[in-house]
Amino acid sequence: MAAKIRYNDVKAGDAIPTVTIDNVSRPDFVRYAGASGDFVPLHYDQTFVEAAGIPTVFAQGMWTAGCLSRCLTDFAGAGQVRRFKVRFARQVWPGDTLTCRGKVTGKSEKNGEKLVEGELEVVNQKGEAAVKGSFAVAAA
């Protein structure tokens, strides 16, 4: 597996690559429903959500988490993620623009592997956090 980062080159406070998700739209939720099998109607069925008193459909939390995970694979390489944890804080709505970002908070060695650890978040265009997370990735 090809690690993209070198343990000695990374330090606490370093930003990891940012991923911007422009113009979140209903087709994103439909495509994710098909890809993941998550057909909870809150995410694509307008009639259903209106009947539940919710103004419109909103993103599957795991769709947003998936968008965020790209920061890690862009940073460390696909297959290098060792831990990825997310907490869902707020819904993501059609029309939102999301910024997925994170920073390194520490380093450690576990089972002979060099790990870089950090925190993550997805914020919307108002700066509100939709997802908070943490990670560990393997470095060379």
Place this chain on the structure above:
Amino acid sequence: MPIDKSIVGKTGKPFTMPIEWSKVREFARAIRDPNPVYFNPELAKQECGGVPVPPTFLQVAAFWMGEDSMPTANFDLRRILHGEQEFEFLKPIFVGDVLTGTSRIADVYEKEGGRGGKMTFMVTEIEYKNQKGEVVAYARGTLVETGQAVGG
């Protein structure tokens, strides 16, 4: 309904999760990830040793395993939120692997919430082994049953 701690430790029937390229690339496209390793198996083999899976890909198992694979609490589905999700990876997972997942209820607890009233939390852990019997990953999800309907 009072919290039922006796379900902690309950496991579901093991389920099979084949890692298929078509689903992996469809998933990558759905999360808007253009990384060529998901779309070009030759390149992926050179760079990673095989086509890897996006970090959250194992989540798709939740919607394919049968009901008997999913030990559940008596939660009201209209009041359920997905609170947290964690993935821990111990070994590589590639397209072509056939994983076996076993789901276990790891914890159940209650907390006083804000708007939603009393909330019940259930933590489910799925252990994934590959075709060689190696544990490759754990997926831990926290479901929350809120005091009232979700959304808005």
